[in-house]
Amino acid sequence: MTQASSKPGSVSIGRYDDLRQKERVVLDIDGTSVGVYFIGDEIRAWHNTCPHSGGPVCQGKTVPRTLQGVEEGTGKSLGLTLDHSRRMIVCPWHGFEFDLLTGIHAIDERTRLRPVPVALVDGDVVLTLG
Numbered sequence: 001m002t003q004a005s006s007k008p009g010s011v012s013i014g015r016y017d018d019l020r021q022k023e024r025v026v027l028d029i030d031g032t033s034v035g036v037y038f039i040g041d042e043i044r045a046w047h048n049t050c051p052h053s054g055g056p057v058c059q060g061k062t063v064p065r066t067l068q069g070v071e072e073g074t075g076k077s078l079g080l081t082l083d084h085s086r087r088m089i090v091c092p093w094h095g096f097e098f099d100l101l102t103g104i105h106a107i108d109e110r111t112r113l114r115p116v117p118v119a120l121v122d123g124d125v126v127l128t129l130g
């Protein structure tokens, strides 16, 4: 995320120091639903419309990335493990999972959340809607 000056179509959603206490806020801005996520020092904003069938993806829970280990040679399952270095947003309609930081689907990188540009402006979190 970058520091930026105000642009046409931009809207402040509040102070960064207050908002970062939450992992997520979902807002309606002039009829556009947006999910804004705070993870470490990173901020991401995604349109709250799932690329699968239009579900409210940003209202889904966030979970660590789940991995299925497979034994080389035999293909035998080694069970599930969790990758706590990555957070996934789980769409509440059909369970598609998207990387919280990149918006990319867990296994199909062509399927992605639609980003909303976000910046810090004088300590405010500012979204730019086109």
Ligand code: FES
Binding pocket: 050, 051, 052, 053, 054, 055, 056, 057, 091, 092, 093, 094, 095, 096
């Ligand atoms: S609408 Fe999101 S997974 Fe189907």
